[in-house]
Amino acid sequence: MHSFTLSSRDGLTLNSCSSPLQGSARADVILVHGTGDHAGMPHYRNLAAALVKHGFTVHSFDLRGHGTSQGKRVFVNSWQDYRDDLWLCIEHVQRAHPGLPLFLAGLSMGALIVIDFALRHPDGVQGVVACSPPLGETGASKILISLLGFLGKVAPAMLIDPGLDKHNITRDKQALDGYLADPMMNLKITPRLAIELLDTAAYARTHAGEMRVPLLLLHGTDDTIANPDGSRAFYQAADSKDKTLKLYEHTVHNLFAEPVRGHVFQDIADWMLARA
Numbered sequence: 001m002h003s004f005t006l007s008s009r010d011g012l013t014l015n016s017c018s019s020p021l022q023g024s025a026r027a028d029v030i031l032v033h034g035t036g037d038h039a040g041m042p043h044y045r046n047l048a049a050a051l052v053k054h055g056f057t058v059h060s061f062d063l064r065g066h067g068t069s070q071g072k073r074v075f076v077n078s079w080q081d082y083r084d085d086l087w088l089c090i091e092h093v094q095r096a097h098p099g100l101p102l103f104l105a106g107l108s109m110g111a112l113i114v115i116d117f118a119l120r121h122p123d124g125v126q127g128v129v130a131c132s133p134p135l136g137e138t139g140a141s142k143i144l145i146s147l148l149g150f151l152g153k154v155a156p157a158m159l160i161d162p163g164l165d166k167h168n169i170t171r172d173k174q175a176l177d178g179y180l181a182d183p184m185m186n187l188k189i190t191p192r193l194a195i196e197l198l199d200t201a202a203y204a205r206t207h208a209g210e211m212r213v214p215l216l217l218l219h220g221t222d223d224t225i226a227n228p229d230g231s232r233a234f235y236q237a238a239d240s241k242d243k244t245l246k247l248y249e250h251t252v253h254n255l256f257a258e259p260v261r262g263h264v265f266q267d268i269a270d271w272m273l274a275r276a
Contacts, residue, residue, distance in 0.1 A: 131219070138229075151191035
């Protein structure tokens with residue numbers, strides 16, 4: 001594992017890492033984590049290890065306000081900050097490996113980040129892998145959602161409980177226990193981030209017809225944190241000539257930590273291998 005840092009345009013240090021190969025790589029993959037997560041969690045490390053075996057170099061970083069990166073916890077002033085930070089990582093990877101194909105992959109909010117980025121900046125992106133993106137109805141408290149406009153004005157960085165069902169993260173009890181025990185994991189969110197997330201999901205739905213890059217959408221059919229109907233609708237509307245939707249029956253939100261994760265990792269690797 002190779003560690004490096006990125007410096008954001010507003011002066012934050014974002015801690016990053018790469019899982020390099022022994023020998024030449026087929027392609028680079030930038031993996032973006034979800035809300036409250038961090039890049040060093042086991043489910044991301046396991047996916048990276050699986051992809052490395054297939055010839056991919058995997059890069060990831062802790063989003064601002066997450067993990068070991070600087071910034072107010074689970075807070076963002078604007079979604080543009082996430083776009084800019086992802087740009088930094090892309091530029092770093094492309095300088096290190098000029099000419100290699102580049103895939104963007106993300107889980108949950110990370111999936112929304114890579115979808116939004118590819119809609120706005122498709123050039124140079126070989127493909128997008130979006131797992132459980134929050135593109136439709138979420139499991140957050142309806143009362144909380146109704147109060148976001150007010151909270152975003154008076155307490156934009158206050159940590160609040162979104163009311164999600166933590167047991168819908170994964171059905172693997174050991175994985176869930178480890179997830180919840182991680183001292184750097186945060187189940188709370190801030191009103192500003194929640195507003196930006198919902199606004200970005202609305203933008204993605206409205207502009208789905210502009211999606212041009214190859215797209216792999218993965219979702220569990222029993223996901224109540226991010227309803228799979230959002231992925232179904234986005235898949236139907238996306239104009240990409242190369243798009244795939246994989247639904248996993250009786251699975252929940254974090255497919256990278258679900259009992260079927262081995263199949264999920266293989267599906268992702270096979271899809272990228274065919275396009276690398």
